[in-house]
Amino acid sequence: MTHAAATVDQMRPPYPAERGLDVYNTKLGMWVFLASEVMFFAALIGTYIILRFGAPGEWARPGIVLNIKITAFNTFLLICSSVSMVKAYAAIQDGDPKKMRFWLLLTILGGATFVGIQVYEYIHLIEHGFVPSGVREGSELAELVAKGTLPAATMGLYGSTFFTMTGFHGFHVTCGVISMTYLYLTKALPGKYTKQSYGGIETVGLYWHFVDLVWIILFTIVYLI
Amino acid sequence: METAHKRPNYILIWVYLAVLTAAELGLAFELPISRNWKLILLLFLAVWKAALVGLFFMHLKFERWNLRIMAVIPLPLAVIFILAGMSEHIW
């Protein structure tokens, strides 16, 4: 089905203006913001790649420190929440606010669960001795280092990069969950989104998909390589 | 505005994403191939998944060319930075 120009024009400001990018302000603003976020994650992820590439020794093998099974499930969960988000967007485009609310709620729950699982994973890791500075003395993981299963020279870098990248990603997911909850309570529930005006859903959707996209990259290069 | 287009089949994309994720897991832990090949293939799969999300969920496939350019402009900058940083370790 086509997406009529009229619905988008409704979301442009009411005064006349040059054509610009034919994209209403909030959506354009979100794309511009996402460009800056790409650079932010590029700094963090680039640092990880550069540090790992130039590391003074072997890097820990995947799966020993981090729990792949739980994180794989978490990845799947985030992807599902991305699907529910775009279903919410499609629903309001079709003029079905009830369906939109349903899918939006699912998205919020999926996102919140993702954060919850991440927090659980962090607590678990810290208990076992994996901290931002590397491996805590006297912990379970310290024994693995002593045995040689984990490389002593790079565990500090591993900790630094892991917690920073996943921590900031988790922070972004949390901000997304909070924003979506806010929009759900103040706009979606009272029926303020209509077939003619659904900019907020599309805009927050873009943010949410971006957060999913970053995780897709992170999961691969942090957990699987 | 988005060009008039048929809505993508979001569920189908979800299936693709699930399959690619499973492929990544299998590749990372089951397949007995060299580390370098694993790295390249895993990165390829990750980028493919990211592209699916970007093109279909974020509707970049259907947006104007100038919005698409805006979305991808940071990527070459990121690549330049990473390559420069890595080049410190190859001489």
Next chain:
Amino acid sequence: MTTVAATSHPVPAHHDDRSFIRKYVFSTDHKIIGIQFLFVSLFFLLVGGLLAMQMRWQLAFPGKPMPGGGVLPETMAPGGVILPEYYIQLVTMHGTFMVFFAIMPLLVGVYANFLIPLKIGTHDMAFPRINMWSFWSFFAAGFVMLSSLFVPDGAARAGWTMYAPLSARHDYSGASLGQELWSVSIILVGLSSILGSLNYITTIINNRAPGMTWFRMPLSVWSLFITAILGLLALPVLSGAAIMLLFDQIIGTHFFDPAAGGQALLWQHLFWFFGHPEVYILILPAMGMVSDIIANGSRKPIFGYHSMVFAIVAIAFLGWIVWGHHMFVSGMNPTLGSSFMVSTLVIAVPSAVKTFNWMGTMWRGNLKFTVPMLNAIAFVAMFVIGGLSGIFMAATPVDMFIHDTYFIVAHLHYVLFGGSLFALFAAIPYWYPKMFGRLMHEGWGKVHFWLTFLFYNLTFFPMHILGMGGHMRRIYDPTQYDFLKPYQPMNEFISISAFLLFATQIIFFVNFWWSLKKGKPAGLNPWQDNGLEWTLPSPAPHGNWERVPTVYRGPYEFSSPQVPEDYLPQTRKLPGDREPAAVSAAH
């Protein structure tokens, strides 16, 4: 399908019933936000200047008690004698305040906010509340940075470039809380900048008045647009780097600590990958505003408008691939270094194009030497000197010798002071009437200009000579080296010129504050300029226009044969003008 508000008589807005707090403190009006940035940044400019004065005292009279130094704590300057630990804080904080809290917000925070909606013909920014947050996060950042001067161990002290691991480890630098506050402040300043950029970009793309096509925008707006893109993409890298530095400082990560596998050069790459686009952020808006002022002061169209636009874009493009020229002596990959040398030499070309175009604009123009015009012409001359010294250091073999000497200090001050600050001395009086409804005093403005120009050159030109002689940067006591002793009279000369330069700025500050209440009331268009903002009352009202104006031509139609006056505003409709093509509007 679409409507156009065809009005050749721009109608200003006139209804404003907000409370005092909403009007002047937590305002979402882009003009008020711009003025807020102006007051706060001028304060930080003063702070940066005071820090420099102390540095110059120590360099001219090493180890001697400084007049007024008694107010400083004993741990920093016992008996008024500046200690090395304090000196390096002065160096660091002078650079930090000047770059992040004076020049950048003065050029971007003030003029992007104030000018963009006015010059493109819209009511306000696309996201007024985000704009407000941009100012307040800047304010918070400034407060944090200022407070770092007063913490027990003192402020950050690894230079404004904050090289790691010196900056990352307390046992290396001797400072703890001060360093951490620097990182926190920079993260906040990055946030402010990103939020601002987001607004400027969206507003310029989407909210231009009917008829304000891309190539009818003034060069000030073009440069602010491109600057916003640079800021949008560069500041996040700085924020990321500052976050990693903060983590190294407080939670024990090892990003930049070689002892634990980290990489010192990684900090440099991250910082300068941001840092080079940053210096273009610091010069492009200045160039843009100078273009507007020179065209106005010459009563001629800007020479080569399109090439000016392409030059701005080229500078912005190339600016991403030259950062390594700050790292030639760092031990970086030499092949990489060579590639940076080539790209750095190339980037001189678009700047040269702009310089020739400014000269072409003035050539055989009907020159009006007002205060803004004088400062704008000085900008061109000083920027050329700064740019030429840049060519020297672009060549890696030369930079091996002059890196981290006063030759570099001379270069950066020629482009940042001779360039950006003179442009601000042009822009501030130029748009002052639109901000405050009055003109700054022209006579005192000229006195300020000539004295500043004189003392500025006396201060900074000799630094080229110092640098060639091997006088290094950031040094506490040059007389400790025999080979520098012959240069000590030059250091004294520079310092005295600097004190006089600083004192001269009193004229500017007094003029600024006095004119707020006592300046000559300005009419709508005191400079007889063509931009949209000059069709509004001075000061411009909240909401700018009742109905957005329509634009019929570009901004530089001076001395046009179509009209008897020597200027032709963008919104004036002449009998032969066509209405703009149908534009989008909500229906």
